[in-house]
Amino acid sequence: xxxxxxxxxxxxxxxxxxxxxxxxxxxxxxxxxxxxxxxxxxxxxxxxxxxxxxxxxxxxxxxxxxxxxxxxxxxxxxxxxxxxxxxxxxxxxxxxxxxxxxxxxxxxxxxxxxxxxxxxxxxxxxxxxxxxxxxxxxxxxxxxxxxxxxxxxxxxxxxxxxxxxxxxxxxxxxxxxxxxxxxxxxxxxxxxxxxxxxxxxxxxxxxxxxxxxxxxxxxxxxxxxxxxxxxxxxxxxxxxxxxxxxxxxxxxxxxxxxxxxxxxxxxxxxxxxxxxxxxxxxxxxxxxxxxx
Numbered sequence: 001x002x003x004x005x006x007x008x009x010x011x012x013x014x015x016x017x018x019x020x021x022x023x024x025x026x027x028x029x030x031x032x033x034x035x036x037x038x039x040x041x042x043x044x045x046x047x048x049x050x051x052x053x054x055x056x057x058x059x060x061x062x063x064x065x066x067x068x069x070x071x072x073x074x075x076x077x078x079x080x081x082x083x084x085x086x087x088x089x090x091x092x093x094x095x096x097x098x099x100x101x102x103x104x105x106x107x108x109x110x111x112x113x114x115x116x117x118x119x120x121x122x123x124x125x126x127x128x129x130x131x132x133x134x135x136x137x138x139x140x141x142x143x144x145x146x147x148x149x150x151x152x153x154x155x156x157x158x159x160x161x162x163x164x165x166x167x168x169x170x171x172x173x174x175x176x177x178x179x180x181x182x183x184x185x186x187x188x189x190x191x192x193x194x195x196x197x198x199x200x201x202x203x204x205x206x207x208x209x210x211x212x213x214x215x216x217x218x219x220x221x222x223x224x225x226x227x228x229x230x231x232x233x234x235x236x237x238x239x240x241x242x243x244x245x246x247x248x249x250x251x252x253x254x255x256x257x258x259x260x261x262x263x264x265x266x267x268x269x270x271x272x273x274x275x276x277x278x279x280x281x282x283x284x285x286x287x288x289x290x291x292x
Contacts, residue, residue: 154213
């Protein structure tokens with residue numbers, strides 16, 4: 001089971017209390033698990049690399065250009081090798097369209113904008129690896145989805161173990177996907193350092209069906225969150241970047257459960273590249289956070 005309950009939402013991005021310290025404001029970009037498909041067949045996207053590991057958290061081997069495929073259920077894909085089935089697995093393929101792709105009379109259904117991840121028969125994991133571009137707090141959200149329907153060789157359809165690993169260590173998210181259209185969602189905020197990695201991994205479950213019943217979809221969004229700055233003064237000034245659209249300021253006199261977060265009533269003004277609030281109050285203690 002996941003150490004963070006699957007699907008748990010969070011709006012906490014950064015909390016600031018009145019202090020003399022000024023923190024740097026930072027807004028980030030958004031990254032999607034499908035982004036690296038644009039670099040096919042070279043697999044050299046700056047943030048997303050696709051490959052495999054022999055075990056969960058084992059040594060990562062990126063797919064190379066020699067083992068690209070342009071005909072995997074009409075999708076561009078990478079495969080482990082050019083050997084005959086099942087030696088060519090794991091396979092990772094990309095539905096870059098907005099359409100649901102349906103094959104084998106509905107046996108395989110792959111939603112638009114989805115990465116199709118299929119593991120190896122010997123327990124090898126299919127892995128989509130995200131490389132952290134800059135140090136900061138990141139919102140990581142998305143889902144794994146069963147893509148394969150029931151069959152004689154895999155009665156449940158999809159039956160895979162799915163994971164989110166930080167620097168190849170499990171524990172962030174560990175679940176089983178059993179059945180076509182079964183979803184396992186994740187949503188968490190992580191402080192990450194430049195150069196760290198997040199691995200989205202798919203394995204063959206308990207191995208009952210080898211790599212039959214392995215088709216699993218991944219859709220993931222990673223957002224580098226804005227940081228709330230607080231500058232000393234009477235009252236202090238709060239600021240956050242204007243390109244952090246959709247965020248607003250909340251405050252509490254005490255942290256929950258003793259207190260509760262409410263939307264801060266003051267209106268922010270734009271100063272340069274930041275939203276700024278200067279009338280944040282003069283209480284001895286008040287906490288602030290950005291929410292969306």
